[in-house]
Amino acid sequence: MTGVDRPPGGTAGEKPLLLGVRHHGPGSARAVRAALEEVRPRAVLIEGPPEADTLIPLAADEEMRPPVALLAHAVDEPGRSAFWPLAEFSPEWVAIRWALECGVPARFIDLPATHTLACEGEEPAPVGDAPGEAQAAAEGKAEQEASGPSGSADTVRVDPLAVLAETAGYDDPERWWEDVVEHRGAGRGGALAPFAALEEAMTALREAYGTGGHRRDLVREAHMRIQVRAAQREFGQDVAVVCGAWHVPALRRRTAVAADRALLKGLPKVKTDMTWVPWTHRRLSRASGYGAGIDSPGWYGHLFGVSDRPVERWMTKVAGLLREEDRIVSSAHVIEAVRLAGTLAALRGRPLPGLSEATDAVRAVMCEGSDVPLALVHDRLVVGDVLGEVPSAAPAVPLQRDLARLQKRLRLKPESVERELELDLRKETDAGRSRLLHRLCLLGIGWGEPAASRGSTGTFRETWRLRWEPELAVRVAEAGVWGTTVPGAATAKAEADAAGAQALADVTALAERCLLAELPDALPVVMRVLADRAALDADVGHLAQALPALVRSLRYGDVRGTDTGALADVAAGLAERVFVGLPPACAALDTEAAEEMRRHVDAVHGAVGLLGETGAAAHGDIRGRWRSVLRVLSQRETVPGVIRGRSVRLLLDEGELAQDEAARLMGLVLSPGTAPADAAAWIEGFVGGGSGGGMLLLHDERLLGLVDAWLTGVPAEAFTDVLPLLRRTFSAYEPGVRRTLGELVRRGPGARDSARTGPGVPGFGSALDAGRADAVVPVLRLLLGLDEPGGSDVNDLAGVAT
Template identity: 55%
Template sequence: MTLPGPPVSAVDRGEKVRVEVYGIRHHGPGSARAVRRALEEFRPDAVLIEGPPEADAIVHLAGDAGMVPPVALLAYAPGRQDAAAVSAEGSGSGERQAAFWPFAEFSPEWQAIQHALAAGVPVRFCDLPAAHQLARADEAEEGQEEGQEGQGEGSEDEEVRAIRLDPLGWLAKAAGYDDAERWWDDVVEHRHDGPSPFPAIAEAMTELRDRLAALPEESLAGHLRREEQREAHMRRTLRRTLKEGYERVAVVCGAWHVPALLRKVPATRDDQTLRGLPKAKVAMTWVPWTHGRLANRSGYGAGVRSPGWYHHLFTAGDRPVERWLTQAARVLREEDLHVSSAHVIEAVRLADALAALRGRPLAGLDEVTEATRAVLCEGAELPVELIQRRLVVGERLGAVPDETPMVPLQRDLKAEQGRLRLKASALDKELDLDLRKPTDLERSRLLHRLRLLDVDWGVPQEDFGRSKGTFRETWTLMWRPEFDVELIEASAWGTTVQGAATARAKAMAAHAEALSDLTSVAERCLLADLGGALPDVMRALGDRAALDTDVEHLMAALPPLVRALRYGDVRGTATGPLRTVVDGLVVRVCVGLPPALSGLDDDAARELLGHIDAVNGALSLLDDPGHSERWQRTLEGAVDRQGLHGLLEGRLTRLLLDAGRLPDIAARMARSVSVGAAPDRAAAWVEGFLSGGGLILVHDDDLLRLVDEWIAGLPGDAFTDVLPLLRRTFGGYAAAERRAIGERVRRLGTPRAAAGAPEDGGLDHARAERAAATALHILGWKAPA
C-alpha cells in the first residue's frame, strides 16, 4: 500500500478551521509514533480521543509523575455488589457493571493525551458515555437482533462476511498476506519514519465501509446498531467542540470509525440515533494495568499478540532487533545459560536475513523468535518459552498517583501495603512468613482478610491445615487489575480491610447452610484475626452444632475447628469459646460413630473412611489425652462389630495398631485374608489397612508375607476382580515405598544368612555397637568403653 502525503481534512470551513482525523490501531507502536509526529506538525488547539466522556474530569492525572503506564480507565456502577468486569470495547455477557479502557506507553491514545497535556490544550473523550454502556440494557432484544443478523449471513457473499468479521484480515489478504497482524506490522507498526499513514488508512476503511453500505440495512441492523450510536456521539462531540470556538481539532480514533467522522451526517439524525438510550449512574477512576491484560490471549477484544515486543519497538530509539536480542541474551544469562556476544551477532544476522527473504521492512517478532531459537537457545524450546514470558509479553504493572479517585477501601489497602512493605507486582512472587515476627503476622492477617473479601492477591502454596509447621506460611503473590473492581464491590462491606472482612464474615456465618461452612468461617476469622466477627460466628456455630445430628456433618466440622485452635495458639488470639465447641463435638462424634458404621455400601464406606482419617488426624493435632483416649476406645468397640465394611475394618485396625492398642494384628490380618473370606472383602480390608502409607509392609515381614501369600493364592477370576483395588492401594504409595516393598517381597523366601544376617539369626553385636556409639555421640553422651 502506498502512503500518500498530508493527513486528510474532514472539515474545512474557511482557512482557519481544520479537523484532522487520525485512524489508529489500539496499542500499536507505529501508530503511536505517527500520531505523536502528526500532532506536533498540526499543533491542534483541542484533541478528541476515543474513550468515555466521563473521564474528562480525571484525564489531567495522566500527566502526573506518579502515573506509569500500563494503566486503564475504570468505569463502574457504585453500590452494585454483583459486578462483572468486561473488556474495554464493552463486550461481555450478562449485566455490565464495570468496563476498562486500557492504555500502554505505546498506545496512540496515550501519546495523544501526553501531547495535549504537555502543550496545554484541552483533551476530551468522544466515545459513547460509559453511563449508556453500563446501563441495564435489554439483553433479550440484543440477542434477538444478533440472531437475525446471523440468519442473514447466509445470503452474503464471502467477501462481505470477511469484511464484517475482520476488516484488517481482508485488507491483509488483498495485499497478499495470510496474517493480518503481520501485514499491519509491516505497513504501520514497523515503520519509524516516512510519510503519514493516515490518508491511506482512511482511504482503505472508506472502501471497506462502502462495500458494506451496498447491503440491505436490515441484514446489518444488529451488527451496526451499537457502532452507529458510538459514531453518532463522536460526531456530536466534534460539533460541540467546534461550536465552542476551537479552530484546529485533532481526533484520534479506531481506523474503522474514520469514514463515519469524515462523512457529513445531519445533527438531527445523530440526535435521533442517541435518543432514549438507557443510562446508569457511573463513577470513573484510573487503575494500574498489566501487559498481560493487553495481550489478545487474555480475551481482551482489542488485544495485541506481543505487548512486550511492541513496547520495545516504541521505546528503542534505534537498532530494535539488536537491542531485543541483547535483552534476550541477558535473560538467558540470568538463568545461568551460556550465551556469548558471538551468539547475539549471529542471531541478528539470521533475523535480518529472514526478514529480507520474506520481503519485510524490518525483522518482526517471528524472525527474532526463530533466530533466538536457532542461535541463542540452540534449538531448545524451554529457553524460548522463558523469553516469551519475560520479553514477548513483558509483564509489568503500572501505577497511578495518590490523587487518583479511590473508594476508602482501596486507600486503606494501599496504606496497609506501604506500612507492611508489600509491593504489588504483576509477576508471581513467593512470600515466606514467620508468624513469630510481628510484621509477618500482620502481613498474614492482611492476606487472609483480603481472601475473605474474594481478593486473592495472595494464594497459599499449601493447605495450612495439613501443614505440620505452625509458625510458617508460604504465599504466592500476584496482583491482577480486576482486583480493583473487586475492592470497589467489597467496599459495600466497609471502608477498611479489617472492617469489611469482619462484616463479610458475619454475613457468611448468618447465611451458612452447612455446619462445615460455619467451621470454615470460624477458621478463617482466626487466621485473619477478626475478633469483632468471632463472637457472632461462634454463636451461630454453637447453635448449629447443637441441632445437627448427622455424625458425618459433625466429623466434617471437627478438623477445621481443631486447626483454628492451633492457629489461635500461634497467633495469640482468644479461642476459649472455640474450645468449648470442640469438646462438645468430640463427645458427640464418639457417641454417634458406632451406629453410623452399619449397613454401608462401597461409596458410603469410602466417604466415611475419609471423615475417620480426618478426625483421627485432628485429634492427634489437638494432643488432648482425654479426647484421644475416648476416640481410641470408640474405635476399639467398633472394629469387631458384625457387618462392618471391610474397608472400614481394615482402616480401624490400622489406626489402633498405630496407637499401640492391638497386639494381635497378624492374627487379625490372617483371618481377614483367609481362604474363607470373600476376595472382594479381603481386598477392601487390605486397602483400608494399607491406606495412608505402605511403610508398615517394609518393616514387618510377617504382615508382608500374609499379603503376599493371599495375593499368590487367589484364583484367576478372583484376582481379576480385586486387581483394581490393589492397584489403587499400591499406586498411591511413593515410588521409593513401592520399590522397597518389591525388594522385601523378593527376599521373603531368602534365608537370613543369605540376606547378610548372622548364621544363628541372632544380633550382630559388632555392627550394633557402632550404631549405638554413633547415636550416643549425636546425643552428646559418651559411649561406654
C-alpha cells in the same frame, strides 16, 4: 438546510482533523504526535468515555506510569465494569500527554460509560484488535433498530486489519501492519500522509462492509459526531480527533443532527464511577482474555521507546535476559543474530526485520534451535510483565485507599510477576502481612494464595504466592460494599457468609479463616452460627467433616495470640457427638459409602490427636474415649471391613494394641470363613493408602506371611473380584517398598523365618553382617573426606558403618 447542522467533515482535506489510528500501535502513536506538532489544534478529542474528562489532568502526574486503564463500574453493582487500557505507545495516551504539555483542552467523545454499562450482555473489550474495533459493550434498543449501509454484511464481524492485509497479499495482519506503518520512515509525504492513506482504505471497507458486524458502532459514532460539532462551536474548526481508523469514514460523513440524536434516544443508563487503575503488558495481549489488539506489547513498547537501531537493541535485551538465566550468550551471538534477522527480512521482501525475523534469529543463534529458552524470551520480553502505577490522587473507593495504606505500611508492593513470600508469624511485620492476605481472601480479592511451606511445618510459618492482576481493582470495588476498611469489610463479609452457609463444614472452615485473618469481632457471630448448626445437624458424616477444620483452628492461638476458648468448647462438644454417632453410622454401608466413612475416621483421628493437646483437654480424656470408639469399630461384624481394618491399624499405631493381638485379628479376618471381598477390604483399611502399611509389612513379617498365605488361598472365582482392591492397596506403596516386599515373598516363608532370628525385632538379623558393612566404607570415606591428610582411621570408620 433545515434540521442539518454543519457536518464534522466532508472530505479528507476538510476540518476537523481526523487522525485514524490503531489502538496500541507505536507507529500510530508517533504519527499522532507528529501530526499534532505540525497542525497545533486548539482542542484534542479522543475516543473514550466522556466521564473520564476530569481524570485527564492526572495523566501529567509524576506518579502516573503507563500501562494504565480507565476503569468504569456501576455504583450499585461494581462487578459490572469496563476497562479502557492505555500503554505508553497508545496513540490516545500520546494525544493526552501532548495536550497537557501544550495546554490544549483534551476531551473524550465516545459513548458514555453510563450507557455502556447499562447494556445487558456487555463484553468489556474497550479497545479492539484492529483499527477502530469497538470499545464499548452491547447494543442498545435504538442501535438494534439501526442498519448499516450494507445490511447483509452486518451479520459477520469484520477485522479491518485482516482484510487490508489479505488484500495486500499478507497472511499475517501483524506483519502487514509492521511493514506499512511501524517500519515507515519519518517524513515520507508529511505528518498527515499516513492518516489520509488509512482513511481512504477504511472508506473503501465501510462502503463494502457497512458496519462490518459492529452494529453498536452506529450509536457510538452518532455520539462522536455530536461531540465533534459541540467542540467546533466552542473552539472553531481547528479541532483534532484521535479515534480508531474504522470510525473515520463515519465521522466524515454528512448526517442530520436529528438522526444522530434519534439513535441516542432512550438508551438505558446506570450510575457510574470512573478512575485510573494500573494495567500490565500481559493484559494488553490477546492471550490475556482482554483482547486489546496486540500479541506483542513488549516488542511494541521497545519499538516506541528506542530512537534508532531497534533490532540491535532488541538483540542486546534478549542476550541480557538469557545471561541472567545462566545461558552462554556472547556479543558474537548478538552480532550474528542481527545479521541473520536482516538477511531473513531481505529474503522475505520486508523493509526492515520485524518480530518474526528477530524471533527466528534468536531461536537459531542464541537458543541453538530450542523453543524452551525462546518461550522465556517471549514471556519476559515479547509480552512482558510491566505493571503500571497510578497517582494517589486518583479517585478510589475508601476500601482501595485503606488497602493502599496497608500495602505501603507493610512494604507489600503489588507486582505483576508471580513471587513466593515466606512469612514468620513471630515477627510483627510478617504477622501483619498474613492478616492482610487472609482478609483479602475472605473478601474474594485473590492477590495471594497459600502455598505449602518448604522446610518447616510449624504453625508460625506461612508461604504465599502473590501476583497482582488488573481485574483485582474491580474485586476491591465490589468488596467496598462491605466496609470502608479492610478489617471492617472482612468482618462484615464473614458474618454474612456465616449466616448464608449451607453446610456445617462451611461454617467451621469460615471459623478457621476468621482466626487466620484475626477478626475477633466476626468470630463470636460465626461461633454462634456454628453452635446452632452443630446442634441441629444429626449427620455424623457432616460432623466428622466439620471437626478437623475446627480443631486446626485451635493451634493458631499460640502464635497469633487469639483467644480460642469458645472454639475449644464447641470442638469438644462436636467430638463427643461424633463418638456417640459414629458406630451406628458405620453399620450396613456399601463399598463407596464405607470408603468415604473410612476417610472420615482418619480425619477424626487426626483431629482428636490435636484436640487432646489443646485447651479441650479440660473436657476429659478425649483420646481415651476415641480409642474406645475405635475398639468398638474394630470388633463389630456389621461394620465394613475397610473401617474395621483401619480401626485396628490406628489402635496399633497408638500403642493400644500389641503386635501379637493385631496379628491375631488379621489371622481371624483372613481365615477361610471370611468372604474374600471383605478380607480384601480389611487389608485395604489396615495397610492401604498413605498409612505406611508397606513399612509395617516389611518389619513385621508375620503380618506379611498372613497376607501372603491368604492371597495364595483365595479361590480362582473370587480372585478376579478382589484383585482391583488389592492392586489399589499395594500400588500406593513407594517403589522401593514394593520391590523389597516382592523380594521377601520370592524368598518364601522359610527364608523369612531364618532372617528373623534377632532378639525380638521382626525382620532383623541377630548379628552384624561384616561383609555388607565393609562394602560401604569406600563411599563413606569419599563423602566424609577421610582420605585427606589427618583423616580418621579405617577401623573407626568401620564402626561408623555399622
